[in-house]
Amino acid sequence: MNITEKILAKASGKKTVHPREIVDANVDMVMVHDLTGPLAVEAFKKIGVQKVWDNQKVVVILDHQVPAESVKAAELHKTMRQFAKDQKLRIYDVGRGGICHQVMPEKGHVVPGTVIVGADSHTCTYGAFGAFATGIGSTEAAAVFATGKIWLKVPEAIKVNVTGQFQKYVTPKDLILSIIGRMGVDGAIYKSAEFTGPTIKSMSMAGRMTLCNMAVEMGAKNGIVEPDETTRKFLEGRTSKALPNFESLKSDKDAVYERTMQFDVSSMEPQVACPSSVDNVKPVSEVGNVPIEQAFIGSCTNGRIEDLRLAAQVLKGERVKDTVRTLVIPASQEVYRQALNEGLMEIFTDAGAMVCGSACGPCLGGHIGLLAAGEVCVSTSNRNFIGRMGSTQASVYLASPATVAASAVTGKITDPRKLEAKA
Amino acid sequence: MNMKIKGKVIKFGNNIDTDVILPGKYLILVDPYELAKHALESLDPAFPEKAKKGVILVGGKNFGCGSSREQAPLALKYTGVKCVLAESFARIFFRNAINIGLPVIECKGISDAVETGDELSVDFEAGKIENISRGKSFQANKLPPLILEILSDGGLIENLRRRINKK
Structure with a gap:
Protein backbone atom coordinates (compact mmCIF):
# COMPACT_ATOMS: atom_id res chain seq x y z
CA MET A 1 0.00 0.00 0.00
CA ASN A 2 1.03 3.62 -0.40
CA ILE A 3 1.02 6.00 2.57
CA THR A 4 -2.51 7.30 1.92
CA GLU A 5 -3.87 3.75 1.72
CA LYS A 6 -2.07 2.79 4.94
CA ILE A 7 -3.60 5.70 6.83
CA LEU A 8 -7.11 5.04 5.50
CA ALA A 9 -6.84 1.31 6.25
CA LYS A 10 -5.86 2.00 9.84
CA ALA A 11 -8.58 4.63 10.26
CA SER A 12 -11.25 2.25 9.05
CA GLY A 13 -10.03 -0.80 11.00
CA LYS A 14 -8.94 -2.74 7.93
CA LYS A 15 -5.76 -4.61 7.07
CA THR A 16 -5.72 -3.38 3.50
CA VAL A 17 -7.73 -1.06 1.29
CA HIS A 18 -7.87 -0.65 -2.46
CA PRO A 19 -8.42 2.36 -4.71
CA ARG A 20 -12.11 3.20 -5.27
CA GLU A 21 -13.16 1.21 -2.20
CA ILE A 22 -15.50 3.20 0.07
CA VAL A 23 -14.42 3.11 3.71
CA ASP A 24 -15.98 4.47 6.88
CA ALA A 25 -13.03 6.23 8.52
CA ASN A 26 -12.61 7.46 12.07
CA VAL A 27 -11.66 11.11 12.11
CA ASP A 28 -8.82 12.29 14.38
CA MET A 29 -9.38 16.01 14.01
CA VAL A 30 -11.94 18.32 12.38
CA MET A 31 -11.49 22.05 11.81
CA VAL A 32 -13.97 24.76 10.84
CA HIS A 33 -13.42 28.51 10.35
CA ASP A 34 -15.55 31.63 10.51
CA LEU A 35 -17.05 31.31 7.02
CA THR A 36 -17.77 27.57 7.02
CA GLY A 37 -18.35 27.10 10.77
CA PRO A 38 -21.70 28.91 11.15
CA LEU A 39 -23.39 26.70 8.52
CA ALA A 40 -21.89 23.64 10.26
CA VAL A 41 -23.27 24.81 13.62
CA GLU A 42 -26.71 25.30 12.09
CA ALA A 43 -26.60 21.83 10.52
CA PHE A 44 -25.29 20.26 13.74
CA LYS A 45 -28.21 21.67 15.70
CA LYS A 46 -30.64 20.00 13.29
CA ILE A 47 -29.13 16.53 13.77
CA GLY A 48 -30.51 16.28 17.27
CA VAL A 49 -27.41 15.30 19.27
CA GLN A 50 -26.46 17.61 22.11
CA LYS A 51 -22.68 17.25 22.24
CA VAL A 52 -19.92 16.83 19.68
CA TRP A 53 -18.47 13.31 19.67
CA ASP A 54 -15.15 14.42 21.17
CA ASN A 55 -14.50 18.02 22.15
CA GLN A 56 -10.72 17.47 22.05
CA LYS A 57 -10.95 16.75 18.34
CA VAL A 58 -12.86 19.79 17.10
CA VAL A 59 -11.00 23.04 16.48
CA VAL A 60 -12.50 26.43 15.58
CA ILE A 61 -10.28 29.06 13.96
CA LEU A 62 -11.40 32.58 13.06
CA ASP A 63 -9.30 33.70 10.11
CA HIS A 64 -11.26 34.72 7.02
CA GLN A 65 -13.11 37.92 7.97
CA VAL A 66 -10.72 38.81 10.75
CA PRO A 67 -11.02 41.18 12.53
CA ALA A 68 -14.71 41.50 11.65
CA GLU A 69 -15.08 43.98 8.79
CA SER A 70 -18.87 44.12 9.00
CA VAL A 71 -21.68 43.55 11.46
CA LYS A 72 -22.60 40.40 9.54
CA ALA A 73 -19.10 38.98 10.00
CA ALA A 74 -19.17 39.97 13.68
CA GLU A 75 -22.38 37.94 14.04
CA LEU A 76 -20.72 34.91 12.43
CA HIS A 77 -17.81 35.21 14.85
CA LYS A 78 -20.20 35.50 17.77
CA THR A 79 -21.96 32.30 16.66
CA MET A 80 -18.64 30.45 16.58
CA ARG A 81 -17.49 31.76 19.98
CA GLN A 82 -20.76 30.68 21.55
CA PHE A 83 -20.59 27.22 19.96
CA ALA A 84 -16.99 26.77 21.13
CA LYS A 85 -18.00 27.83 24.63
CA ASP A 86 -21.07 25.56 24.79
CA GLN A 87 -19.18 22.56 23.45
CA LYS A 88 -15.91 23.34 25.29
CA LEU A 89 -13.89 23.45 22.06
CA ARG A 90 -10.47 24.89 21.37
CA ILE A 91 -10.99 28.21 19.55
CA TYR A 92 -8.28 30.45 18.09
CA ASP A 93 -9.80 33.91 18.19
CA VAL A 94 -8.58 37.23 16.79
CA GLY A 95 -4.94 37.79 17.75
CA ARG A 96 -4.46 34.29 19.13
CA GLY A 97 -3.96 32.23 16.04
CA GLY A 98 -3.92 33.27 12.40
CA ILE A 99 -4.65 31.38 9.20
CA CYS A 100 -6.17 27.99 10.02
CA HIS A 101 -3.74 25.92 7.94
CA GLN A 102 -0.75 27.53 9.63
CA VAL A 103 -2.25 27.38 13.12
CA MET A 104 -3.28 23.70 12.97
CA PRO A 105 0.28 22.34 12.63
CA GLU A 106 1.87 25.13 14.70
CA LYS A 107 -0.36 24.35 17.66
CA GLY A 108 0.21 20.62 17.41
CA HIS A 109 -3.18 19.55 16.03
CA VAL A 110 -1.59 17.80 13.07
CA VAL A 111 -0.02 14.40 13.74
CA PRO A 112 1.49 12.12 11.08
CA GLY A 113 -0.63 9.09 10.20
CA THR A 114 -3.94 10.66 11.31
CA VAL A 115 -7.12 11.53 9.40
CA ILE A 116 -7.91 15.25 9.48
CA VAL A 117 -10.85 16.89 7.77
CA GLY A 118 -11.53 20.59 7.61
CA ALA A 119 -14.25 22.78 6.23
CA ASP A 120 -11.82 24.50 3.91
CA SER A 121 -10.43 23.22 0.62
CA HIS A 122 -6.81 23.89 1.59
CA THR A 123 -7.02 21.43 4.49
CA CYS A 124 -4.87 19.24 2.23
CA THR A 125 -1.92 21.34 3.49
CA TYR A 126 -1.45 18.97 6.45
CA GLY A 127 -0.45 16.17 4.09
CA ALA A 128 2.98 17.82 4.38
CA PHE A 129 3.22 16.13 7.81
CA GLY A 130 2.25 12.68 6.52
CA ALA A 131 -1.38 12.99 7.62
CA PHE A 132 -4.35 12.20 5.41
CA ALA A 133 -6.06 15.58 5.22
CA THR A 134 -8.83 16.75 2.95
CA GLY A 135 -11.39 19.52 2.61
CA ILE A 136 -15.08 19.00 3.28
CA GLY A 137 -18.17 21.19 3.38
CA SER A 138 -20.05 22.57 6.36
CA THR A 139 -22.81 19.95 6.49
CA GLU A 140 -20.28 17.17 6.34
CA ALA A 141 -18.31 18.86 9.17
CA ALA A 142 -21.54 18.87 11.22
CA ALA A 143 -21.94 15.14 10.58
CA VAL A 144 -18.36 14.59 11.77
CA PHE A 145 -19.08 16.68 14.89
CA ALA A 146 -21.91 14.26 15.66
CA THR A 147 -20.37 10.92 14.68
CA GLY A 148 -16.58 11.27 14.47
CA LYS A 149 -16.74 9.39 11.20
CA ILE A 150 -16.72 10.09 7.49
CA TRP A 151 -17.14 7.91 4.40
CA LEU A 152 -14.26 8.24 1.99
CA LYS A 153 -13.47 6.71 -1.35
CA VAL A 154 -9.88 5.47 -1.30
CA PRO A 155 -8.19 7.58 -3.97
CA GLU A 156 -5.96 6.32 -6.74
CA ALA A 157 -2.52 7.82 -6.28
CA ILE A 158 -0.21 9.80 -8.52
CA LYS A 159 3.46 9.75 -7.58
CA VAL A 160 5.23 13.06 -8.16
CA ASN A 161 8.96 12.38 -8.03
CA VAL A 162 11.12 15.48 -7.75
CA THR A 163 14.88 15.68 -8.25
CA GLY A 164 17.48 18.44 -8.50
CA GLN A 165 18.41 21.53 -6.54
CA PHE A 166 16.54 24.82 -6.81
CA GLN A 167 18.40 27.81 -8.21
CA LYS A 168 18.49 30.93 -6.06
CA TYR A 169 15.03 32.58 -5.87
CA VAL A 170 13.32 29.50 -7.32
CA THR A 171 11.06 27.95 -4.71
CA PRO A 172 8.61 25.15 -3.91
CA LYS A 173 5.85 27.55 -5.09
CA ASP A 174 7.44 27.59 -8.55
CA LEU A 175 7.59 23.80 -8.45
CA ILE A 176 3.92 23.34 -7.57
CA LEU A 177 2.85 25.89 -10.20
CA SER A 178 4.91 23.99 -12.72
CA ILE A 179 3.31 20.69 -11.64
CA ILE A 180 -0.21 22.14 -11.91
CA GLY A 181 0.67 23.66 -15.28
CA ARG A 182 1.59 20.21 -16.56
CA MET A 183 -1.26 18.32 -14.85
CA GLY A 184 -4.06 20.79 -15.51
CA VAL A 185 -6.66 21.96 -12.99
CA ASP A 186 -8.50 18.65 -13.22
CA GLY A 187 -5.41 16.47 -13.73
CA ALA A 188 -5.56 14.87 -10.29
CA ILE A 189 -9.29 15.03 -9.73
CA TYR A 190 -10.44 12.63 -6.93
CA LYS A 191 -6.81 11.42 -6.60
CA SER A 192 -3.99 11.47 -4.12
CA ALA A 193 -0.78 13.33 -5.03
CA GLU A 194 2.24 11.85 -3.28
CA PHE A 195 5.32 14.10 -3.41
CA THR A 196 8.57 12.18 -3.18
CA GLY A 197 12.22 12.19 -4.27
CA PRO A 198 15.47 13.81 -3.07
CA THR A 199 14.25 17.41 -3.56
CA ILE A 200 11.28 16.76 -1.27
CA LYS A 201 13.46 14.99 1.30
CA SER A 202 15.70 18.03 1.61
CA MET A 203 12.77 20.50 1.58
CA SER A 204 11.66 22.48 4.67
CA MET A 205 8.24 21.91 6.22
CA ALA A 206 7.24 25.32 4.83
CA GLY A 207 8.02 24.15 1.29
CA ARG A 208 6.23 20.83 1.73
CA MET A 209 3.21 22.71 3.06
CA THR A 210 3.17 24.95 -0.03
CA LEU A 211 3.20 21.85 -2.27
CA CYS A 212 0.45 19.99 -0.42
CA ASN A 213 -1.59 23.18 0.00
CA MET A 214 -1.99 23.57 -3.75
CA ALA A 215 -2.67 19.89 -4.49
CA VAL A 216 -6.36 20.79 -4.50
CA GLU A 217 -5.72 23.22 -7.37
CA MET A 218 -5.21 20.24 -9.67
CA GLY A 219 -8.30 18.57 -8.21
CA ALA A 220 -6.47 16.24 -5.80
CA LYS A 221 -8.24 14.83 -2.77
CA ASN A 222 -5.04 15.03 -0.77
CA GLY A 223 -1.37 15.82 -1.16
CA ILE A 224 1.05 13.87 0.99
CA VAL A 225 4.73 13.60 1.93
CA GLU A 226 6.25 10.79 4.01
CA PRO A 227 7.14 12.09 7.48
CA ASP A 228 10.85 12.17 8.41
CA GLU A 229 13.31 13.92 10.72
CA THR A 230 12.37 17.34 9.30
CA THR A 231 8.76 16.59 10.28
CA ARG A 232 9.77 15.39 13.73
CA LYS A 233 11.84 18.52 14.34
CA PHE A 234 8.94 20.79 13.44
CA LEU A 235 6.54 18.93 15.72
CA GLU A 236 8.91 18.79 18.68
CA GLY A 237 7.50 20.85 21.52
CA ARG A 238 4.33 21.58 19.54
CA THR A 239 2.30 18.45 20.16
CA SER A 240 1.89 16.44 23.32
CA LYS A 241 0.47 13.54 21.34
CA ALA A 242 2.57 10.44 20.81
CA LEU A 243 4.03 10.29 17.32
CA PRO A 244 3.63 7.02 15.41
CA ASN A 245 6.56 5.05 14.13
CA PHE A 246 7.43 6.84 10.88
CA GLU A 247 8.56 3.55 9.31
CA SER A 248 4.88 2.51 9.27
CA LEU A 249 4.12 5.63 7.21
CA LYS A 250 6.32 4.88 4.24
CA SER A 251 4.84 3.70 0.96
CA ASP A 252 5.67 0.06 0.25
CA LYS A 253 8.12 -0.73 -2.56
CA ASP A 254 5.31 -2.51 -4.41
CA ALA A 255 2.73 0.23 -3.75
CA VAL A 256 0.47 0.88 -6.72
CA TYR A 257 0.28 4.24 -8.48
CA GLU A 258 -1.96 5.30 -11.31
CA ARG A 259 1.07 7.02 -12.79
CA THR A 260 4.42 8.55 -11.87
CA MET A 261 5.49 12.02 -12.93
CA GLN A 262 9.09 13.24 -12.93
CA PHE A 263 10.18 16.79 -12.27
CA ASP A 264 13.74 18.11 -12.24
CA VAL A 265 14.01 21.53 -10.64
CA SER A 266 17.68 22.19 -11.50
CA SER A 267 17.00 24.38 -14.51
CA MET A 268 13.53 25.54 -13.46
CA GLU A 269 12.96 29.29 -13.62
CA PRO A 270 10.38 31.18 -11.53
CA GLN A 271 6.85 30.32 -12.62
CA MET B 1 -36.96 13.71 -2.58
CA ASN B 2 -38.36 12.96 -6.01
CA MET B 3 -35.86 10.70 -7.76
CA LYS B 4 -37.07 11.61 -11.25
CA ILE B 5 -37.12 15.14 -12.57
CA LYS B 6 -37.70 17.10 -15.77
CA GLY B 7 -36.43 20.51 -16.69
CA LYS B 8 -34.85 22.88 -19.19
CA VAL B 9 -31.10 23.15 -19.55
CA ILE B 10 -28.78 26.04 -18.88
CA LYS B 11 -25.30 25.08 -20.04
CA PHE B 12 -21.86 26.32 -18.95
CA GLY B 13 -18.30 25.32 -19.89
CA ASN B 14 -15.36 23.59 -18.18
CA ASN B 15 -13.88 24.37 -14.75
CA ILE B 16 -16.76 26.43 -13.39
CA ASP B 17 -15.21 27.32 -10.03
CA THR B 18 -16.95 28.09 -6.75
CA ASP B 19 -15.70 31.71 -6.79
CA VAL B 20 -17.65 32.16 -10.01
CA ILE B 21 -20.66 30.27 -8.63
CA LEU B 22 -20.65 32.39 -5.49
CA PRO B 23 -17.96 35.08 -4.94
CA GLY B 24 -16.19 35.19 -1.56
CA LYS B 25 -17.60 38.60 -0.70
CA TYR B 26 -21.06 37.04 -0.22
CA LEU B 27 -19.97 34.35 2.22
CA ILE B 28 -21.03 36.51 5.15
CA LEU B 29 -24.66 36.13 4.01
CA VAL B 30 -26.59 33.49 5.93
CA ASP B 31 -30.00 33.37 4.23
CA PRO B 32 -29.82 30.92 1.28
CA TYR B 33 -32.32 33.03 -0.68
CA GLU B 34 -29.93 36.00 -0.35
CA LEU B 35 -27.04 33.81 -1.58
CA ALA B 36 -29.20 32.69 -4.51
CA LYS B 37 -29.51 36.28 -5.78
CA HIS B 38 -25.79 36.20 -6.61
CA ALA B 39 -25.45 32.71 -8.07
CA LEU B 40 -23.19 32.70 -11.14
CA GLU B 41 -23.56 36.47 -11.47
CA SER B 42 -20.01 36.95 -12.75
CA LEU B 43 -20.78 34.78 -15.78
CA ASP B 44 -24.39 35.83 -16.31
CA PRO B 45 -26.00 38.48 -14.09
CA ALA B 46 -29.43 37.28 -15.29
CA PHE B 47 -28.83 33.68 -14.18
CA PRO B 48 -30.87 33.84 -10.94
CA GLU B 49 -33.84 35.19 -12.92
CA LYS B 50 -33.46 32.55 -15.65
CA ALA B 51 -33.18 29.71 -13.14
CA LYS B 52 -36.18 30.75 -11.09
CA LYS B 53 -38.68 28.37 -12.68
CA GLY B 54 -36.43 25.36 -12.12
CA VAL B 55 -33.59 24.37 -14.43
CA ILE B 56 -31.07 21.62 -14.99
CA LEU B 57 -27.53 22.96 -14.98
CA VAL B 58 -25.09 21.28 -17.37
CA GLY B 59 -21.35 21.78 -17.02
CA GLY B 60 -18.19 20.46 -18.61
CA LYS B 61 -15.15 19.07 -16.79
CA ASN B 62 -14.27 19.79 -13.15
CA PHE B 63 -17.53 21.54 -12.23
CA GLY B 64 -17.35 23.29 -8.85
CA CYS B 65 -13.55 23.37 -8.50
CA GLY B 66 -11.89 25.56 -5.90
CA SER B 67 -13.14 26.50 -2.48
CA SER B 68 -15.03 24.13 -0.17
CA ARG B 69 -17.78 26.73 0.35
CA GLU B 70 -21.09 24.94 0.67
CA GLN B 71 -22.70 28.29 -0.06
CA ALA B 72 -21.97 27.56 -3.78
CA PRO B 73 -24.31 24.55 -4.17
CA LEU B 74 -26.73 26.19 -1.69
CA ALA B 75 -26.96 29.30 -3.88
CA LEU B 76 -27.64 27.12 -6.94
CA LYS B 77 -30.28 25.06 -5.14
CA TYR B 78 -32.13 28.10 -3.85
CA THR B 79 -31.96 29.80 -7.25
CA GLY B 80 -34.06 26.98 -8.65
CA VAL B 81 -31.46 24.55 -9.99
CA LYS B 82 -32.98 21.02 -9.76
CA CYS B 83 -29.80 19.13 -10.48
CA VAL B 84 -26.33 19.51 -12.01
CA LEU B 85 -25.02 17.23 -14.74
CA ALA B 86 -21.36 17.46 -15.75
CA GLU B 87 -18.53 15.56 -17.40
CA SER B 88 -16.78 15.54 -14.02
CA PHE B 89 -17.02 17.34 -10.69
CA ALA B 90 -14.53 18.70 -8.18
CA ARG B 91 -14.88 16.32 -5.27
CA ILE B 92 -15.76 18.75 -2.47
CA PHE B 93 -18.50 20.37 -4.55
CA PHE B 94 -19.84 16.92 -5.43
CA ARG B 95 -20.12 15.89 -1.79
CA ASN B 96 -21.49 19.25 -0.69
CA ALA B 97 -24.25 19.15 -3.29
CA ILE B 98 -25.32 15.63 -2.27
CA ASN B 99 -25.15 16.60 1.41
CA ILE B 100 -27.55 19.52 0.95
CA GLY B 101 -29.87 17.43 -1.25
CA LEU B 102 -28.93 18.86 -4.65
CA PRO B 103 -28.52 15.91 -7.04
CA VAL B 104 -25.34 15.85 -9.13
CA ILE B 105 -24.49 13.22 -11.71
CA GLU B 106 -21.38 12.62 -13.77
CA CYS B 107 -22.22 11.92 -17.37
CA LYS B 108 -19.52 11.62 -20.03
CA GLY B 109 -20.44 13.32 -23.28
CA ILE B 110 -23.32 15.34 -21.81
CA SER B 111 -21.91 18.78 -22.55
CA ASP B 112 -21.66 18.09 -26.29
CA ALA B 113 -25.07 16.47 -26.46
CA VAL B 114 -27.25 19.17 -24.95
CA GLU B 115 -27.74 22.88 -25.50
CA THR B 116 -29.27 25.60 -23.37
CA GLY B 117 -33.03 25.38 -23.72
CA ASP B 118 -33.22 21.59 -24.32
CA GLU B 119 -35.68 19.72 -22.16
CA LEU B 120 -34.23 16.78 -20.21
CA SER B 121 -35.62 14.11 -17.94
CA VAL B 122 -33.30 12.59 -15.34
CA ASP B 123 -33.79 9.36 -13.41
CA PHE B 124 -31.31 9.44 -10.54
CA GLU B 125 -31.70 5.82 -9.50
CA ALA B 126 -31.22 4.39 -12.97
CA GLY B 127 -28.66 7.05 -13.94
CA LYS B 128 -30.67 7.65 -17.10
CA ILE B 129 -30.79 10.99 -18.83
CA GLU B 130 -33.14 11.65 -21.73
CA ASN B 131 -32.89 14.65 -24.00
CA ILE B 132 -36.58 15.02 -24.83
CA SER B 133 -35.95 17.89 -27.27
CA ARG B 134 -33.54 15.79 -29.38
CA GLY B 135 -34.91 12.31 -28.74
CA LYS B 136 -31.62 10.96 -27.37
CA SER B 137 -30.81 9.20 -24.12
CA PHE B 138 -27.64 8.67 -22.10
CA GLN B 139 -26.43 6.39 -19.38
CA ALA B 140 -24.67 8.37 -16.68
CA ASN B 141 -22.39 7.04 -13.95
CA LYS B 142 -24.82 5.44 -11.50
CA LEU B 143 -24.73 6.91 -8.02
CA PRO B 144 -23.75 4.37 -5.33
CA PRO B 145 -26.55 3.23 -2.94
CA LEU B 146 -25.03 5.26 -0.09
CA ILE B 147 -25.42 8.49 -2.06
CA LEU B 148 -28.89 7.60 -3.40
CA GLU B 149 -30.02 7.04 0.17
CA ILE B 150 -28.74 10.48 1.26
CA LEU B 151 -30.45 12.10 -1.73
CA SER B 152 -33.76 10.35 -1.22
CA ASP B 153 -33.75 11.49 2.42
CA GLY B 154 -33.19 15.07 1.17
CA GLY B 155 -29.62 15.49 2.40
CA LEU B 156 -27.03 14.28 4.89
CA ILE B 157 -28.59 15.87 7.99
CA GLU B 158 -32.00 14.30 7.31
CA ASN B 159 -30.26 10.99 6.56
CA LEU B 160 -28.30 11.15 9.81
CA ARG B 161 -31.37 12.04 11.85
CA ARG B 162 -33.21 9.06 10.42
CA ARG B 163 -30.28 6.73 11.12
CA ILE B 164 -29.76 8.03 14.66
CA ASN B 165 -33.48 7.75 15.48
CA LYS B 166 -33.54 4.19 14.13
CA LYS B 167 -30.86 3.13 16.62
Missing part, protein backbone atom coordinates in the same frame (compact mmCIF):
# COMPACT_ATOMS: atom_id res chain seq x y z
CA VAL A 272 3.72 32.45 -12.89
CA ALA A 273 0.08 31.32 -13.12
CA CYS A 274 -1.63 33.83 -15.41
CA PRO A 275 -5.33 34.75 -15.31
CA SER A 276 -7.79 33.15 -14.79
CA SER A 277 -6.86 29.55 -14.23
CA VAL A 278 -4.22 28.07 -11.94
CA ASP A 279 -2.93 25.84 -14.76
CA ASN A 280 -2.27 28.79 -17.08
CA VAL A 281 1.37 28.61 -16.00
CA LYS A 282 4.33 30.19 -17.78
CA PRO A 283 7.99 30.67 -16.89
CA VAL A 284 8.39 34.31 -15.82
CA SER A 285 10.50 35.05 -18.92
CA GLU A 286 7.45 34.32 -21.11
CA VAL A 287 4.91 36.38 -19.18
CA GLY A 288 5.76 39.62 -21.01
CA ASN A 289 5.22 43.17 -19.82
CA VAL A 290 2.56 43.07 -17.11
CA PRO A 291 2.29 46.26 -15.00
CA ILE A 292 0.72 45.69 -11.58
CA GLU A 293 -1.24 47.79 -9.11
CA GLN A 294 -1.05 45.43 -6.13
CA ALA A 295 1.41 42.89 -4.74
CA PHE A 296 0.30 40.48 -2.02
CA ILE A 297 2.67 38.36 0.08
CA GLY A 298 0.85 36.02 2.45
CA SER A 299 -1.94 33.37 2.62
CA CYS A 300 -1.96 29.71 3.69
CA THR A 301 0.18 29.00 0.63
CA ASN A 302 3.06 31.44 1.23
CA GLY A 303 2.71 33.39 4.47
CA ARG A 304 5.26 31.48 6.53
CA ILE A 305 8.46 32.85 8.04
CA GLU A 306 10.56 31.30 5.24
CA ASP A 307 8.39 33.13 2.69
CA LEU A 308 8.68 36.44 4.51
CA ARG A 309 12.45 36.05 4.81
CA LEU A 310 12.68 35.49 1.08
CA ALA A 311 10.51 38.53 0.31
CA ALA A 312 12.55 40.62 2.76
CA GLN A 313 15.77 39.50 1.12
CA VAL A 314 14.48 40.93 -2.16
CA LEU A 315 13.00 44.09 -0.61
CA LYS A 316 15.90 44.99 1.67
CA GLY A 317 17.15 48.47 0.79
CA GLU A 318 14.55 48.79 -1.99
CA ARG A 319 11.36 50.85 -2.27
CA VAL A 320 8.22 49.41 -3.79
CA LYS A 321 7.17 51.38 -6.84
CA ASP A 322 4.92 54.39 -6.23
CA THR A 323 2.15 52.92 -8.37
CA VAL A 324 2.07 49.67 -6.42
CA ARG A 325 0.43 48.96 -3.08
CA THR A 326 2.16 46.05 -1.35
CA LEU A 327 0.49 44.00 1.36
CA VAL A 328 2.42 41.62 3.61
CA ILE A 329 0.42 39.30 5.85
CA PRO A 330 2.20 36.84 8.16
CA ALA A 331 0.27 33.55 8.27
CA SER A 332 0.00 33.47 12.05
CA GLN A 333 0.73 35.38 15.23
CA GLU A 334 3.77 33.16 15.69
CA VAL A 335 5.09 34.04 12.24
CA TYR A 336 4.31 37.72 12.91
CA ARG A 337 6.28 37.65 16.14
CA GLN A 338 9.18 35.84 14.50
CA ALA A 339 9.25 38.35 11.65
CA LEU A 340 9.37 41.17 14.20
CA ASN A 341 12.26 39.53 16.03
CA GLU A 342 14.21 39.07 12.82
CA GLY A 343 13.73 42.67 11.77
CA LEU A 344 11.70 41.75 8.69
CA MET A 345 8.87 44.14 9.56
CA GLU A 346 11.32 47.02 9.43
CA ILE A 347 12.43 45.99 5.97
CA PHE A 348 8.81 45.78 4.76
CA THR A 349 7.74 49.10 6.25
CA ASP A 350 10.90 50.85 5.04
CA ALA A 351 10.18 49.51 1.56
CA GLY A 352 6.70 51.06 1.64
CA ALA A 353 4.75 47.86 2.13
CA MET A 354 1.79 47.63 4.49
CA VAL A 355 1.94 44.81 7.04
CA CYS A 356 -1.51 43.57 8.09
CA GLY A 357 -2.63 41.31 10.94
CA SER A 358 -2.50 37.55 10.52
CA ALA A 359 -5.56 36.45 8.53
CA CYS A 360 -6.55 35.28 5.07
CA GLY A 361 -6.60 38.87 3.80
CA PRO A 362 -7.22 39.61 0.13
CA CYS A 363 -6.74 36.00 -1.04
CA LEU A 364 -10.45 35.27 -1.25
CA GLY A 365 -11.68 38.80 -1.89
CA GLY A 366 -13.78 38.95 1.22
CA HIS A 367 -12.01 41.40 3.44
CA ILE A 368 -9.06 43.72 2.84
CA GLY A 369 -7.06 44.61 -0.24
CA LEU A 370 -9.74 44.06 -2.85
CA LEU A 371 -9.17 44.96 -6.49
CA ALA A 372 -11.03 47.46 -8.68
CA ALA A 373 -12.02 46.80 -12.30
CA GLY A 374 -9.01 46.71 -14.61
CA GLU A 375 -6.47 46.32 -11.80
CA VAL A 376 -3.77 43.68 -11.72
CA CYS A 377 -2.44 41.92 -8.63
CA VAL A 378 0.51 39.58 -8.38
CA SER A 379 -0.02 37.33 -5.40
CA THR A 380 1.61 34.51 -3.47
CA SER A 381 -1.84 32.99 -2.82
CA ASN A 382 -3.43 30.01 -4.52
CA ARG A 383 -6.27 31.05 -6.86
CA ASN A 384 -6.58 33.48 -9.75
CA PHE A 385 -10.18 32.80 -10.74
CA ILE A 386 -12.40 35.53 -12.18
CA GLY A 387 -13.55 37.76 -9.32
CA ARG A 388 -11.44 35.92 -6.75
CA MET A 389 -9.88 39.07 -5.24
CA GLY A 390 -12.60 41.60 -5.94
CA SER A 391 -13.88 42.96 -9.24
CA THR A 392 -14.65 40.41 -11.96
CA GLN A 393 -12.72 42.75 -14.26
CA ALA A 394 -9.52 42.53 -12.18
CA SER A 395 -6.69 40.08 -12.95
CA VAL A 396 -4.66 37.94 -10.56
CA TYR A 397 -1.24 36.42 -11.30
CA LEU A 398 0.16 33.81 -8.87
CA ALA A 399 3.86 33.56 -8.10
CA SER A 400 6.42 32.96 -5.35
CA PRO A 401 7.24 35.45 -2.57
CA ALA A 402 10.51 36.31 -4.35
CA THR A 403 8.78 37.05 -7.66
CA VAL A 404 6.01 39.06 -5.98
CA ALA A 405 8.54 41.13 -4.00
CA ALA A 406 10.64 41.81 -7.12
CA SER A 407 7.49 42.79 -9.03
CA ALA A 408 6.49 45.20 -6.25
CA VAL A 409 9.82 47.00 -6.70
CA THR A 410 9.69 47.32 -10.49
CA GLY A 411 5.93 47.76 -10.82
CA LYS A 412 5.59 44.91 -13.28
CA ILE A 413 5.93 41.14 -13.12
CA THR A 414 9.64 40.55 -12.69
CA ASP A 415 12.10 37.69 -12.39
CA PRO A 416 13.68 38.15 -8.92
CA ARG A 417 17.03 36.97 -10.30
CA LYS A 418 17.05 39.86 -12.80
CA LEU A 419 16.34 42.43 -10.08
CA GLU A 420 19.33 41.14 -8.16
CA ALA A 421 21.56 41.19 -11.21
CA LYS A 422 20.67 44.86 -11.75
CA ALA A 423 21.54 45.78 -8.16
